[in-house]
Amino acid sequence: GDELVASVHRLITHADEVRRLGVRTNADTADDAARARRFGAEGIGLCRTEHMFLGERRESVERLILADDDAEREAALAELEPLQRGDFLELLKAMDGLPVTIRLIDPPLHEFLPSMEELAVKVAVARERGSASEHDVTLLAAVERLHEQNPMLGLRGVRLGLVIPGLFAMQVRAIASAAVELRARGKDPRPEIMIPLVGAVQELQLVRDEVSRVLTEVGVDREIPIGTMIELPRAAVIADQIAEAADFFSFGTNDLTQTTWGFSRDDVEGAFFSRYLEKGIFAVSPFESIDREGVGALVRTGVERGRATKPDLKLGVCGEHGGDPDSIHFFHEVGLDYVSCSPFRIPVARLEAGRAALD
Ligand code: PEP
Ligand code: MG
DSSP: OHHHHHHHHHHHHHHHHHOOSEEEEEOSSHHHHHHHHHTTOOSEEEEEGGGGGSGGGHHHHHHHHHOOSHHHHHHHHHHHHHHHHHHHHHHHHHTTTSEEEEEOOOSOGGGGSOOHHHHHHHHHHHHHTTOOOHHHHHHHHHHHHHOOSSGGGSSOTHHHHHHSTTHHHHHHHHHHHHHHHHHHTTOOOEEEEEEOSOOSHHHHHHHHHHHHHHHHHHTOTTTSOEEEEEOSHHHHHTHHHHGGGOSEEEEOHHHHHHHHHTOOTTTHIIIIIHHHHHTTSOSSOTTTSOOTTTHHHHHHHHHHHHHHHOTTOEEEEOSGGGGOHHHHHHHHHHTOSEEEEOGGGHHHHHHHHHHHHHO
């Protein structure tokens, strides 16, 4: 047992000496970050901040979504900001001295609201008894207004930030002020801000301007890089333009696979893919291992066009593929700077990054 552990350790140490790819982790909590650090993570490549809006914070989020004037919206954001600040403080502390890419909130809003069907039944039953609460009626109207047939192709990512004033600014203020506080305590926080689901340079430029304005207000404008996910085919194709407004790219190969193939990442398995695999039409799911001809070609295009604009543009990947051995070889070949994967896949990612360099 001990001998095996020692030889695996030697192997990984050797891989670390030869690999060119950095290995970061996807982590949303200080616990995950600390665990990943023990596995050798060299930073966080993706912190999904949407997870921070669940639990008891749902009420404030609901208030934010229901707000129908500036004052109500600002009040809801003011409730969330100190909580977010605490989240980022813990995360940056756990990753002290290492880069932490924090992605601004991404998912469709309806994920924070009750299900339309259940609420409609509740309101209908209450109405029959003449006792429907005003809150539930207003909530139902909002849920109906936000309902989308294809929410993953709808109001999420950068679109949310552009439609709800102050939402991204609140998160950025929380990140920046957490960094200022840690620095005052002698720590070395290294946050990076990442914008999700960008498809047009106009979207990125508008958000970038807002983010920069907040960073200037907090007095940290020069130190915090602002980058974007590349997770839509259009973003990969116009990466030369996008690079003008980005300090770094991180390829979101989950959404990029979904949008390139037109496969719903949430439904594909049950809908038909298991049968594709059974029949041998495909040997492996493109959500597991990078599809080099399609999705991979878009990644390559994004790399080439992005670096044509900015030769030193920092490039990473934070989709599930970042922890998949075959995909890691591909990311090495196309010249990414780092992969980011879940904490438990870090050792394998280090090993494969080393093997890719030796090949
Ligand atoms: C992605 O789309 O690859 C990604 C990393 O973001 P998420 O999985 O959160 O959509
Ligand atoms: Mg995504």
